[in-house]
Amino acid sequence: xxxxxxxxxxxxxxxxxxxxxxxxxxxxxxxxxxxxxxxxxxxxxxxxxxxxxxxxxxxxxxxxxxxxxxxxxxxxxxxxxxxxxxxxxxxxxxxxxxxxxxxxxxxxxxxxxxxxxxxxxxxxxxxxxxxxxxxxxxxxxxxxxxxxxxxxxxxxxxxxxxxxxxxxxxxxxxxxxxxxxxxxxxxxxxxxxxxxxxxxxxxxxxxxxxxxxxxxxxxxxxxxxxxxxxxxxxxxxxxxxxxxxxxxxxxxxxxxxxxxxxxxxxxxxxxxxxxxxxxxxxxxxxxxxxxxxxxxxxxxxxxxxxxxxxxxxxxxxxxxx
Numbered sequence: 001x002x003x004x005x006x007x008x009x010x011x012x013x014x015x016x017x018x019x020x021x022x023x024x025x026x027x028x029x030x031x032x033x034x035x036x037x038x039x040x041x042x043x044x045x046x047x048x049x050x051x052x053x054x055x056x057x058x059x060x061x062x063x064x065x066x067x068x069x070x071x072x073x074x075x076x077x078x079x080x081x082x083x084x085x086x087x088x089x090x091x092x093x094x095x096x097x098x099x100x101x102x103x104x105x106x107x108x109x110x111x112x113x114x115x116x117x118x119x120x121x122x123x124x125x126x127x128x129x130x131x132x133x134x135x136x137x138x139x140x141x142x143x144x145x146x147x148x149x150x151x152x153x154x155x156x157x158x159x160x161x162x163x164x165x166x167x168x169x170x171x172x173x174x175x176x177x178x179x180x181x182x183x184x185x186x187x188x189x190x191x192x193x194x195x196x197x198x199x200x201x202x203x204x205x206x207x208x209x210x211x212x213x214x215x216x217x218x219x220x221x222x223x224x225x226x227x228x229x230x231x232x233x234x235x236x237x238x239x240x241x242x243x244x245x246x247x248x249x250x251x252x253x254x255x256x257x258x259x260x261x262x263x264x265x266x267x268x269x270x271x272x273x274x275x276x277x278x279x280x281x282x283x284x285x286x287x288x289x290x291x292x293x294x295x296x297x298x299x300x301x302x303x304x305x306x307x308x309x310x311x312x313x314x315x316x317x318x319x320x321x
Contacts, residue, residue, distance in 0.1 A: 001025050004110035004301040004319070005063045009052025015305055018050060020298075023063060026107060026115045031087075033072060033118050035080065039134035040068040040109040042304050042317040043167065044246060049103045050305075059105070065319075066102045068109030069124055069133035077130075078121040079280060080109065081273045082137045087117075094145075094269050101138075101270070109134075110298060110319060122277055125284040135290040135316045136279060138270065139167030140175075144279040145271035146219055146241045147175055155180030157216040160233050162226040164192040164204065167316045168243060170291045172219050173199045178286045184215065186226070195314050199291060217241060224248030231257055239264040291315030 003023040010017040028034050046064045049055055055062060066082040082102050085093035093099055102108045106116065124133045146168075153159060159176050163169045164187030176183040177200030185196035185204045193204035205211065207226065214235040220226065223245025230240050231254045242265065257263065271279075282288065293315035296304050304317040 001112040002298070003063045003112070004065070004298060005061045006050045007061045009050070009055070009057055009060060011051045014047050014050035015302065015309065018302060018305060019061070020301055023061070023107075023111065026113060028115050031118055032115050033121060035068070035070040035072060035078060035114050035116065035121060037068050037070040037109055037111060037114055037321055038130035039070075039318055039320045040065045040298070041134045041139070041167070042308055042319065043067065043138045044244070044308070045101065045138065046103065046108075047305070047309060055104050062103055063107040063109075063111050063114075064103055065109030065111070065114075067134050067137040067139075068114060069130045070114070072121070077124040077126075079124045079133045079276070080114070080116060080137050081120045081122060081276050083270050083272070084117060084120060092272055094272060110301060112321065119273065122273070122280065125280055127284050128280070128289070131292055131295055131318045131320060132290055133280075134318055135167065135171075135292070136283075137276065139316060140171040140290060141271040141276050141279055142243050142268070143168050143171035143175055144282075145275055146243055146268045147172060147179070149271070149275065150241050150266050150268045151217045151219075151239060153181060153217050156182070158182040158184060158213075160211070160215045160218045160230070161185045161196070161201075162218060162220050162222050162230060163187065164196040164201075165293075165313050165315070166221060167290075167313070168221050169219075170195070170199055170315050173201050174288050174291070175282075177201070178282075178288050184211065186229070192314075195291070214238070220244070222247050224251040227251035228254065231263065234261065234263055236261040237263070239266055241266045241268055243268045292318050294318070295320060297321075
Protein backbone atom coordinates (compact mmCIF):
# COMPACT_ATOMS: atom_id res chain seq x y z
CA UNK A 1 0.00 0.00 0.00
CA UNK A 2 1.02 3.65 -0.41
CA UNK A 3 2.64 5.24 2.67
CA UNK A 4 4.79 8.13 3.85
CA UNK A 5 7.35 6.76 6.28
CA UNK A 6 10.66 7.21 8.05
CA UNK A 7 13.07 4.57 6.77
CA UNK A 8 15.55 5.14 9.64
CA UNK A 9 16.24 7.68 12.40
CA UNK A 10 18.05 10.82 11.23
CA UNK A 11 18.75 13.12 14.21
CA UNK A 12 20.62 15.85 12.33
CA UNK A 13 18.67 15.93 9.06
CA UNK A 14 15.16 14.66 9.73
CA UNK A 15 14.01 14.84 6.11
CA UNK A 16 16.92 12.70 4.87
CA UNK A 17 15.05 9.46 5.59
CA UNK A 18 11.54 10.66 4.77
CA UNK A 19 10.26 8.24 2.13
CA UNK A 20 7.16 8.31 -0.07
CA UNK A 21 6.51 4.84 -1.43
CA UNK A 22 5.07 1.43 -0.75
CA UNK A 23 4.73 -0.53 2.49
CA UNK A 24 3.24 -3.98 3.14
CA UNK A 25 -0.51 -4.22 3.67
CA UNK A 26 -1.15 -4.24 7.44
CA UNK A 27 -2.60 -7.16 9.36
CA UNK A 28 -5.64 -6.54 11.58
CA UNK A 29 -5.27 -8.27 14.99
CA UNK A 30 -8.26 -9.20 17.16
CA UNK A 31 -9.75 -6.11 18.77
CA UNK A 32 -8.37 -3.81 16.05
CA UNK A 33 -10.01 -2.23 13.01
CA UNK A 34 -8.70 -1.08 9.64
CA UNK A 35 -9.46 2.50 8.64
CA UNK A 36 -9.22 3.68 5.03
CA UNK A 37 -7.55 7.06 5.49
CA UNK A 38 -9.16 10.06 3.79
CA UNK A 39 -7.12 12.80 5.50
CA UNK A 40 -4.30 13.04 8.03
CA UNK A 41 -2.63 16.07 9.60
CA UNK A 42 1.03 16.79 10.22
CA UNK A 43 2.39 17.40 13.73
CA UNK A 44 5.75 18.29 15.26
CA UNK A 45 5.71 14.75 16.64
CA UNK A 46 6.30 13.49 13.09
CA UNK A 47 9.54 15.48 12.88
CA UNK A 48 10.61 14.07 16.24
CA UNK A 49 9.91 10.56 14.94
CA UNK A 50 12.11 11.22 11.90
CA UNK A 51 14.85 12.31 14.31
CA UNK A 52 14.45 9.07 16.28
CA UNK A 53 13.04 10.67 19.44
CA UNK A 54 10.62 8.46 21.39
CA UNK A 55 11.13 5.47 19.12
CA UNK A 56 13.72 2.69 19.08
CA UNK A 57 15.91 2.22 16.02
CA UNK A 58 14.66 -1.35 15.49
CA UNK A 59 11.09 -0.06 15.05
CA UNK A 60 11.94 1.58 11.74
CA UNK A 61 10.68 1.78 9.05
CA UNK A 62 7.74 3.60 10.64
CA UNK A 63 4.75 5.02 8.80
CA UNK A 64 4.31 8.59 10.01
CA UNK A 65 1.14 10.42 11.07
CA UNK A 66 -0.52 10.62 14.49
CA UNK A 67 -3.85 12.06 13.35
CA UNK A 68 -6.41 11.02 10.84
CA UNK A 69 -9.98 10.57 9.71
CA UNK A 70 -11.37 7.95 7.39
CA UNK A 71 -13.86 5.20 6.76
CA UNK A 72 -14.40 1.75 8.25
CA UNK A 73 -15.19 -1.27 6.10
CA UNK A 74 -18.93 -0.77 6.71
CA UNK A 75 -18.78 2.84 5.52
CA UNK A 76 -18.80 4.49 8.96
CA UNK A 77 -16.91 7.80 8.93
CA UNK A 78 -14.55 8.04 11.90
CA UNK A 79 -11.97 10.20 13.65
CA UNK A 80 -8.89 8.58 15.18
CA UNK A 81 -7.81 8.89 18.81
CA UNK A 82 -4.01 8.80 18.75
CA UNK A 83 -3.31 7.63 22.33
CA UNK A 84 -3.12 3.84 22.53
CA UNK A 85 -3.17 2.55 26.08
CA UNK A 86 -2.70 -0.80 27.76
CA UNK A 87 -6.00 -2.73 27.56
CA UNK A 88 -5.61 -3.53 31.28
CA UNK A 89 -5.41 0.17 32.23
CA UNK A 90 -8.48 1.91 33.62
CA UNK A 91 -8.91 5.66 33.93
CA UNK A 92 -7.11 8.49 32.16
CA UNK A 93 -5.08 6.82 29.40
CA UNK A 94 -2.67 9.78 29.21
CA UNK A 95 -1.40 8.68 32.65
CA UNK A 96 -0.91 5.04 31.63
CA UNK A 97 2.85 4.37 31.85
CA UNK A 98 2.52 1.93 28.94
CA UNK A 99 0.63 4.30 26.65
CA UNK A 100 2.00 5.09 23.21
CA UNK A 101 1.05 7.38 20.36
CA UNK A 102 0.62 6.25 16.81
CA UNK A 103 4.09 6.19 15.17
CA UNK A 104 5.84 5.19 18.41
CA UNK A 105 4.87 1.51 18.39
CA UNK A 106 2.00 1.27 15.92
CA UNK A 107 2.23 2.38 12.29
CA UNK A 108 0.75 5.80 11.55
CA UNK A 109 -1.88 7.44 9.39
CA UNK A 110 0.07 8.70 6.37
CA UNK A 111 -1.01 5.68 4.34
CA UNK A 112 -3.90 4.11 2.46
CA UNK A 113 -4.85 2.17 5.60
CA UNK A 114 -4.14 2.47 9.32
CA UNK A 115 -4.90 -0.23 11.89
CA UNK A 116 -5.88 0.83 15.42
CA UNK A 117 -7.68 -0.63 18.45
CA UNK A 118 -11.45 -0.52 17.96
CA UNK A 119 -11.87 1.90 20.90
CA UNK A 120 -9.58 4.39 19.14
CA UNK A 121 -12.15 5.33 16.51
CA UNK A 122 -14.96 7.80 17.19
CA UNK A 123 -17.83 8.79 14.89
CA UNK A 124 -17.01 11.80 12.72
CA UNK A 125 -19.55 14.63 12.99
CA UNK A 126 -21.16 15.15 9.60
CA UNK A 127 -20.53 18.89 9.96
CA UNK A 128 -16.74 18.35 9.79
CA UNK A 129 -14.95 17.54 6.56
CA UNK A 130 -12.39 14.74 6.63
CA UNK A 131 -9.59 17.33 6.49
CA UNK A 132 -11.07 19.25 9.44
CA UNK A 133 -11.66 16.07 11.45
CA UNK A 134 -8.07 14.97 10.81
CA UNK A 135 -6.85 17.96 12.86
CA UNK A 136 -8.67 16.95 16.03
CA UNK A 137 -6.79 14.01 17.51
CA UNK A 138 -3.47 15.66 18.47
CA UNK A 139 -3.26 19.47 18.17
CA UNK A 140 -6.89 20.27 18.90
CA UNK A 141 -7.23 17.63 21.60
CA UNK A 142 -4.04 18.91 23.24
CA UNK A 143 -5.45 22.45 23.20
CA UNK A 144 -8.83 21.30 24.54
CA UNK A 145 -7.26 19.52 27.50
CA UNK A 146 -4.89 22.43 28.26
CA UNK A 147 -7.75 24.92 28.32
CA UNK A 148 -10.74 23.06 29.72
CA UNK A 149 -9.18 20.32 31.87
CA UNK A 150 -5.89 21.75 33.14
CA UNK A 151 -5.99 25.57 33.26
CA UNK A 152 -8.90 26.19 35.62
CA UNK A 153 -9.87 29.28 33.61
CA UNK A 154 -13.41 30.61 33.69
CA UNK A 155 -15.21 32.57 30.95
CA UNK A 156 -14.28 36.23 31.20
CA UNK A 157 -10.72 35.60 32.36
CA UNK A 158 -7.65 36.46 30.28
CA UNK A 159 -5.43 33.89 28.58
CA UNK A 160 -2.14 34.42 26.75
CA UNK A 161 -1.12 32.07 23.95
CA UNK A 162 2.60 32.09 23.18
CA UNK A 163 3.02 31.65 19.44
CA UNK A 164 0.37 32.57 16.94
CA UNK A 165 0.34 30.14 14.04
CA UNK A 166 0.95 26.52 15.07
CA UNK A 167 -1.75 23.88 15.29
CA UNK A 168 -2.10 23.92 19.08
CA UNK A 169 -1.90 27.71 19.24
CA UNK A 170 -4.56 28.33 16.61
CA UNK A 171 -6.80 25.77 18.32
CA UNK A 172 -6.36 27.54 21.66
CA UNK A 173 -7.35 30.86 20.11
CA UNK A 174 -10.52 29.47 18.55
CA UNK A 175 -11.53 27.40 21.59
CA UNK A 176 -10.80 30.21 24.05
CA UNK A 177 -12.80 32.76 22.04
CA UNK A 178 -15.75 30.36 21.70
CA UNK A 179 -15.71 29.67 25.46
CA UNK A 180 -15.81 33.36 26.43
CA UNK A 181 -12.18 33.94 27.43
CA UNK A 182 -10.32 37.16 26.64
CA UNK A 183 -7.67 35.84 24.27
CA UNK A 184 -4.25 37.49 23.88
CA UNK A 185 -1.61 36.09 21.56
CA UNK A 186 2.08 36.73 20.83
CA UNK A 187 3.59 36.22 17.39
CA UNK A 188 6.97 36.76 15.77
CA UNK A 189 5.66 38.35 12.59
CA UNK A 190 2.89 40.68 11.56
CA UNK A 191 1.44 37.92 9.37
CA UNK A 192 1.25 35.46 12.26
CA UNK A 193 -0.35 38.06 14.53
CA UNK A 194 -2.87 38.91 11.82
CA UNK A 195 -3.81 35.23 11.59
CA UNK A 196 -4.43 35.08 15.36
CA UNK A 197 -6.63 38.17 15.15
CA UNK A 198 -8.56 36.67 12.26
CA UNK A 199 -9.17 33.53 14.32
CA UNK A 200 -10.61 35.54 17.21
CA UNK A 201 -7.78 36.87 19.38
CA UNK A 202 -8.86 40.06 21.13
CA UNK A 203 -5.32 41.49 21.08
CA UNK A 204 -1.99 40.43 19.59
CA UNK A 205 1.53 41.42 20.60
CA UNK A 206 5.08 41.01 19.37
CA UNK A 207 6.99 38.21 21.04
CA UNK A 208 8.25 39.37 24.44
CA UNK A 209 6.23 42.61 24.40
CA UNK A 210 5.11 44.25 27.62
CA UNK A 211 1.41 43.48 28.12
CA UNK A 212 -1.25 45.98 29.24
CA UNK A 213 -1.88 43.90 32.35
CA UNK A 214 -1.07 40.50 33.75
CA UNK A 215 -3.06 37.45 32.69
CA UNK A 216 -4.76 34.56 34.47
CA UNK A 217 -3.06 31.80 32.48
CA UNK A 218 -0.39 31.36 29.81
CA UNK A 219 -0.39 28.52 27.30
CA UNK A 220 3.10 27.38 26.37
CA UNK A 221 4.27 25.21 23.49
CA UNK A 222 7.44 27.21 22.69
CA UNK A 223 9.55 26.68 25.82
CA UNK A 224 12.92 28.31 26.38
CA UNK A 225 12.47 31.30 24.03
CA UNK A 226 9.25 32.53 25.68
CA UNK A 227 9.45 31.15 29.21
CA UNK A 228 10.71 34.28 30.96
CA UNK A 229 7.99 36.34 29.29
CA UNK A 230 5.37 33.77 30.30
CA UNK A 231 6.43 33.87 33.94
CA UNK A 232 6.38 37.68 34.04
CA UNK A 233 3.00 37.84 32.30
CA UNK A 234 1.13 36.02 35.08
CA UNK A 235 -0.98 37.46 37.86
CA UNK A 236 -0.18 36.22 41.38
CA UNK A 237 -1.63 32.73 41.63
CA UNK A 238 -1.74 32.36 37.84
CA UNK A 239 -0.83 29.25 35.86
CA UNK A 240 1.35 28.28 32.92
CA UNK A 241 0.02 25.23 31.09
CA UNK A 242 2.79 23.53 29.10
CA UNK A 243 2.41 20.96 26.34
CA UNK A 244 5.58 21.50 24.32
CA UNK A 245 9.02 23.09 24.11
CA UNK A 246 9.86 23.60 20.46
CA UNK A 247 12.59 26.17 21.21
CA UNK A 248 14.23 24.12 23.95
CA UNK A 249 13.27 22.31 27.16
CA UNK A 250 15.60 23.98 29.68
CA UNK A 251 14.70 27.59 30.55
CA UNK A 252 15.46 29.13 33.92
CA UNK A 253 12.78 28.01 36.36
CA UNK A 254 12.67 31.51 37.92
CA UNK A 255 11.96 29.87 41.27
CA UNK A 256 11.82 33.08 43.31
CA UNK A 257 9.00 34.43 41.16
CA UNK A 258 7.36 31.00 41.16
CA UNK A 259 7.08 30.68 44.94
CA UNK A 260 6.71 34.35 45.86
CA UNK A 261 3.76 34.88 43.49
CA UNK A 262 2.46 31.34 44.11
CA UNK A 263 2.41 30.54 40.41
CA UNK A 264 1.51 27.14 39.02
CA UNK A 265 3.28 25.23 36.26
CA UNK A 266 1.04 22.51 34.85
CA UNK A 267 2.06 19.86 32.35
CA UNK A 268 -0.44 18.60 29.81
CA UNK A 269 -0.16 15.83 27.23
CA UNK A 270 -2.72 14.94 24.56
CA UNK A 271 -6.13 13.97 25.99
CA UNK A 272 -8.49 11.09 26.63
CA UNK A 273 -10.95 9.41 24.30
CA UNK A 274 -13.79 11.00 26.25
CA UNK A 275 -12.22 14.45 25.90
CA UNK A 276 -11.88 13.92 22.15
CA UNK A 277 -15.58 13.05 22.02
CA UNK A 278 -16.40 16.24 23.95
CA UNK A 279 -14.17 18.29 21.63
CA UNK A 280 -15.91 16.93 18.53
CA UNK A 281 -19.33 17.75 19.99
CA UNK A 282 -18.17 21.25 21.01
CA UNK A 283 -16.90 21.99 17.50
CA UNK A 284 -20.14 20.68 16.05
CA UNK A 285 -22.37 22.69 18.41
CA UNK A 286 -20.35 25.93 18.34
CA UNK A 287 -19.54 25.85 14.64
CA UNK A 288 -15.80 25.96 15.30
CA UNK A 289 -13.54 24.74 12.48
CA UNK A 290 -9.77 24.27 12.53
CA UNK A 291 -7.71 26.64 10.43
CA UNK A 292 -6.03 24.61 7.70
CA UNK A 293 -2.98 26.43 6.45
CA UNK A 294 -2.17 23.97 3.68
CA UNK A 295 -3.99 20.97 2.22
CA UNK A 296 -1.78 18.75 0.07
CA UNK A 297 -2.11 15.34 -1.53
CA UNK A 298 -0.24 12.77 0.50
CA UNK A 299 2.06 12.19 -2.46
CA UNK A 300 3.38 15.74 -1.86
CA UNK A 301 4.03 15.11 1.83
CA UNK A 302 7.66 16.24 1.63
CA UNK A 303 6.54 19.79 0.81
CA UNK A 304 4.42 19.83 3.97
CA UNK A 305 7.30 18.56 6.10
CA UNK A 306 9.58 21.23 4.65
CA UNK A 307 7.08 23.94 5.59
CA UNK A 308 6.79 22.69 9.15
CA UNK A 309 10.55 22.37 9.56
CA UNK A 310 10.96 25.97 8.35
CA UNK A 311 8.24 27.23 10.73
CA UNK A 312 6.15 28.28 7.73
CA UNK A 313 2.76 27.45 9.21
CA UNK A 314 -0.56 29.25 9.30
CA UNK A 315 -2.73 26.61 10.93
CA UNK A 316 -2.67 22.88 10.31
CA UNK A 317 -0.96 21.13 7.41
CA UNK A 318 -3.23 18.34 6.15
CA UNK A 319 -2.54 15.51 3.70
CA UNK A 320 -5.43 13.96 1.77
CA UNK A 321 -5.95 10.73 -0.16
